[in-house]
Amino acid sequence: PKPNYEKITSLKKKIEKSFCFNYNRKDFFPNDQLRQLVTRQSVSEILTTINEGALSDFAKNDAARLFLILVFMTTKDNEKVSVIRELYANGIRNDSLPVKFGMDDTGWNWLWHWRPIPSSANSSYPVPENWDRSERDLFDRYQWMFNVPVFGIRQPFRFKFDEDTILPYLKVEHKAESKGFFGEVMKVEIHQAHINIPELAGKARNGSIAIALKKANDDPELAKYFDKEAENLEKLRKYKSKHLIKPIAAYEHRRDRCLIFPWADKGNLCQYWSQHDSNKNLSWITHQLSGLFSALAELHQANCRHGDLKPENILLYVDEGNNIIMQIADMGLTTFHEQDLSTRIRRAANLYTATPPGTSRYEPPETDQDRYDDQDNSEKDRIRNPEEHEARSRAYDIWSMGCVVLELLIWLFYGSDTVNKFRKKTPYLWERHGGEYRIHKLAQEHIEEMSKTWKRNSACGDLLKFVLDRLLVIKVSENNESSSDHREIAAAAWGKMREIERKHYLARTTDNGLAPGHENDYRVIKTSLPTREDNLEEFGSLVGIQRKATEEQKQASEEEQPDTGRTLVPGKEYQWNSKHEKVRLKKTRQLTFSQQRSKLNDVWESLPDNTFASQVFEHISWYQVKPLSTKEDNIVCEDCRTMTSTTLFESERHTATMRQSCKVCVLLLDALRTAGVTSSGVVRLRQTSTTVGLENGPNLLSIYTEPGPDVPQGRQIGLPQLPEPNSEEQLTLLKQWIRSCDSTHSACHRDAEPITDMPTRIVKVTEPIQLLTSSSIGPCRYIALSHCWGRLQEHERFCLYRNNFSQLQECIDLNRLPKTFRDAIVLTRGLGIDYIWIDTLCIIQDDKDDWENESTKMEEVFSAAYCTISAASAKSSLDGFLSHRSPRPCVQLHMEGSRDLYVCSHIDNFHQDVELAEINQRGWVLQERALSRRSIYYSSTQVYWECGEGIRCETLSRLYNSKAAFLGDANFPKFALNYYRDGRQLLIQDLYERYSALAFTMASDRAIAILGLQKRLERAFKTQAAHGSFEVYFARSILWKRDQPTAMTAIAQPTGRHVPSWSWFSKGGKIEYMHLSFDKIDWMNDDFESPFAHQRDVLSGCRCENRLILRGLARGMNLSDKELAERVIFDENNELKVKDLRAVAIGRDKDEGIAYTRLNSPRVHVLVIRESTSDSSERIYERVGVASLLPMQVLAEGIWVNVW
Secondary structure, three states: OOOOHHHHHHHHHHHHHHOEEOOOOOEEOOOHHHHHHOOHHHHHHHHOOOOOHHHHHHHHHHOHHHHHHHHHHOEOOEOOHHHHHHHHHHOOOHHHOOOEEEEOOOOOOEEEEOOOOOOOOOOEEEOOOOOOHHHHHHHHHHHHHHOOOOEEOOOOOEEEEOOOOOOOEEEEOOOOOEEOOOEEEEEEEEEHHHEEOHHHHOOOEOOEEEEEEEEEOOOHHHHHHHHHHHHHHHHHOOOOOOOEOOOOEEEEEOOEEEEEEEOOOOOEHHHHHHHOOOOOOHHHHHHHHHHHHHHHHHHHHOOEEOOOOOHHHEEEEEOOOOOEEEEEOOOOOOEEOOOOOOHHHHHHOOOOEOOOOOOHHHOOHHHHHHOOOOOOOOHHHHOOOOOOEOOOOOHHHHHHHHHHHHHHHHHHHOOHHHHHHHHHHOOOOEEEEOOEEEEOHHHHHHHHHHHHHOOOOOHHHHHHHHHHHHHOOOOOOOOOOOOOOOOOOHHHHHHHHHHHHHHHOOOOOOOOOOOOOOOOOOOOOOOOOOOOOOOOHHHHHHHHOOOOOOOOOOOEOOOOOEOOOOOOOOOOEEEEEOOOOEEEEEOOOOOOHHHHHHHOOOOOEEEOOHHHHHHHOOOOOHHHHOOOOOOHHHOOOHHHHOOOOOOOOOOEEEHHHOOOOOHHHHHHHHHHHHOOOOOOOEEEEEEOOOEEEEOOOOEEEEEEEOOOOOOOOOOOEOOOOOOOOOOHHHHHHHHHHHHHHHHHOHHHOOOOOOOOOOOOEEEEOOOOOEEEEHHHOOOOOOEEEEOOOOOOOHHHOOOOOOOOHHHHHHOOOHHHOOHHHHHHHHHHHHOOOOEEEOHHHHOOOOOHHHHHHHHOOHHHHHHHOOEEEEOOOOOOOOOOOOOOOOOOOEEEEOOOOOOOEEEEEOOOOHHHHHHOOHHHHEHHHHHHHHHOOOEEEEOOOOEEEEEOOEEEEOOOOEEEOHHHHHHHOOOOOHHHHHHOOOOHHHHHHHHHHHHHOOEOOOHHHHHOOOHHHHHHHHHHHOOOEEOOEEHHHHHHHOOEEEOOOOOOEEOOOOOOOOOOOOOHHHEEOOEEEOOOOHHHEEEOOOOEEOHHHHOOOOOOOOOOOOOOOEEEEEEEEOOOHHHHHHHEEEOOOOOOOHHHEEEEEEEEEOOOOOOOOOOOOOOEEEEEEEEOOOOOOOOOEEEEEEEEEOHHHEEEEEEEEEEO
């Protein structure tokens, strides 16, 4: 089919509008326009290849620049777009550029030579037959306009550009900011889409970002020093210290050899002294010096020497909060030696350094021995290769830093004029006197003068002593070891600086040496609870489990143990102080026992996590994911123009004043409608730096800032626009979640443990897709899929059956699988994992023995999985979960004096998106979530990550909720037990109450789908468990009751499976446990005998052949039929009479020693039973309900019976 010329013309106009001029008036196509103009829809419309998805994807993802070049070359009479098919066929893509045209060996045919990808591929192809010279020239011209370099993350550090390369510099200030022997530095404005450095994103102004361009002098003799500096700078990119300059790139273009760096907003330290008064905040100076020594320590630890430390090479950067951070720069003379190769060894081996000396003023006295002295050296000694210099130690840098700090102290004491005079009068800070070296006389005079004013134990006094005693020391250790009579080594010097810092100032540098106020908001926020359960009352209601919080001040433990917890004051605000910020949690009032248990602590906290977000943007370009907005997208009304970075909205807004023409008003109105506010009137809003919400109501809007250095306090880096499902950006985020968890959450992954609990079968996702037995491949990483089968017709199901077992072992056709399974396999491949476990493909569905055997292994399957994928948005296996999502409404706000903000609809709602999703109404899923160490949830709005450290959102925020933390515990139930030493039974009760409300396609699965969790709890509590009861808690566990207005229904069990009537596993419907205070119940152990007492080693699996008999003393009840209906809660509807029933007393209220009336008399809590009507040779009773009766209503006499 022919291309669509109308669409081509339209796209060409958009391309023309997108072009920018660089600093020398050359057109180029900005990188951020690529994603906006080249979409699958635009490609398909032009190529008319709707049914050729692979070609459209190729043009969109791999050859977008080539596609635009061909579009731009096309005219109505001479189309070029169809050439994309040839490129696709030959595997030629964006990375193949640039093209060089040439003749073939015959001299008759033109070829274009591509940069081969991979390098072994054929890189020459015939030019299309109808292309003449004009078209070749046109392609050659356009390719440079569309193939403009991008610098930064995921790009090479070193480039060698073709002379026709167009550089994306919008403005170059040709007046050099500084010049030196090696070159000059100038300020350059680069297009913001062509530099991918998260720390610089917030400094974009008018579409450009300022950078420093260091151009080497055009001297062939200096070329090797450029190469050396570029090599050293590339190594520096891996260093952690924020006080070491991080280079961006090095390149050669024509005759220019250039390095690019972030722009130093405040120049260098020497310039700073001349431009500022010396009464600068001493606390800030001390912090910065500590940071510089930390950077030096990191360099020296890697056996690296800087070689030219001086005030001019310490640059100052300004963040948006007007904080200034010092960074060591100019690494041209830096030398990296082999690790552990000391100066003494290099001298002994006559290994000279190829690095020329640094600035002579800051050289240490030992370098004087490398100078030519006719009196001390023979002519032979003085003749040496001029490129060789005496081996210099890392102590060189320590002396230089001592000089810098001394000059800084002189500036503090006298001012910049004295510093300038001092520098002119002292060529070095040492002098030779009588054959010995000493500190220069003028320097000594200044030190003595300052010492008179700055007493010992003052900050300046300690700094001065530090310089004199540890830095400007003549003797040097040849082994780079710290000693009191030698110049200090870097690590110990940093330690001393930190001592001074801690001694005089509360604020301190962090462990990595970064000074406070200059971190990328690297906040440490723990998602686990405080050290003990009594720190925060919020956590007292973990998953609704808390002891009775009534007027009693003293609570007893479960059964006999006293509770050591304390009660907090209602209404008081409590603070949790993390390292850098406070998370405030308010408790409004204590709840009664029943209220707490029903509420389940559904208080969700949103926690900014800019540490992780910044790490994400080291791998994902902000410009690839930021919202693409136009002027029309950001039109705001007069009211909204008054917004500030601290207050977006007034605390009260009338909906009638909100303008439909204002994007912010529309965003707020839509959010209000979503929250159920539909009527006109005044709404009261609450605001934080990250959210806008209804007062005493839900969050409405999220507020994000762009990534970059020193994010303002409280702001949150986020993703206003979510990436496409299964896109490179989304997969990168998922991998970052996994990588972060793998490297920092030891409890969440099992790589350190031998994997022995592999599933019986597993699916290989690489081609050919196959069903394998785990024994054939051995232990390996695999993904587990949690999904909802849905109500499907027989022909819609794709399962493993006995008759297709062999076929699936040979090959599984991906296209025949339901979409949920296809998506899971595609995603598993994208995560780099080779295997997946899917229940319907790994358990033989029509083999009863196999199904019952495998269904008891769910604990092993999900806990051993590398990660679980939950198809939370899919209502059946046909739906899939990698589906297109509607764009999230967002408005970009330009803030005066601050970086832009992005205001979006609030979508971080794990409870709504996941916990209330249809999949979580499915009985099997509860244990799948609790047993999984880490889970990725694909909801209809976004993707969530859950592990033992909490919940992360695709928007890059974090959520915390103690109920969710209970089920999300990677080592369930360790999280709860660490803080609820005496609430284990209540944990069980809450878990089972929730489970009882879930649905099953097969009702009989109710007794099976919790066995994995039961086994885990059984092991954690060191007790036996069977049919939902635990030996140690048996009495309380059988006092469950119906928690629904309708009757429960008996569940028919498969042949061979036996479930006793006293277990709620035997009936369908929601249950709850009787509300019995722990410290006020006496268990009547003489009236019943637990099945565990006389049947040891009970089998808790589904194939329990032995009947678990409860022995009980069955007594009559002294009740009228009316009282029977009022007192007894029956499991099912029936017409039973009192005479047909018996009661087995399980527990009774303790006697408080007070005068009782009939109404407040202690109750006896009984199991109500009747004789079974089932055909049986033995006399068996069965449970029908429970009751709390007055003692007089239970007869004294009874007989022992078996209850099944």
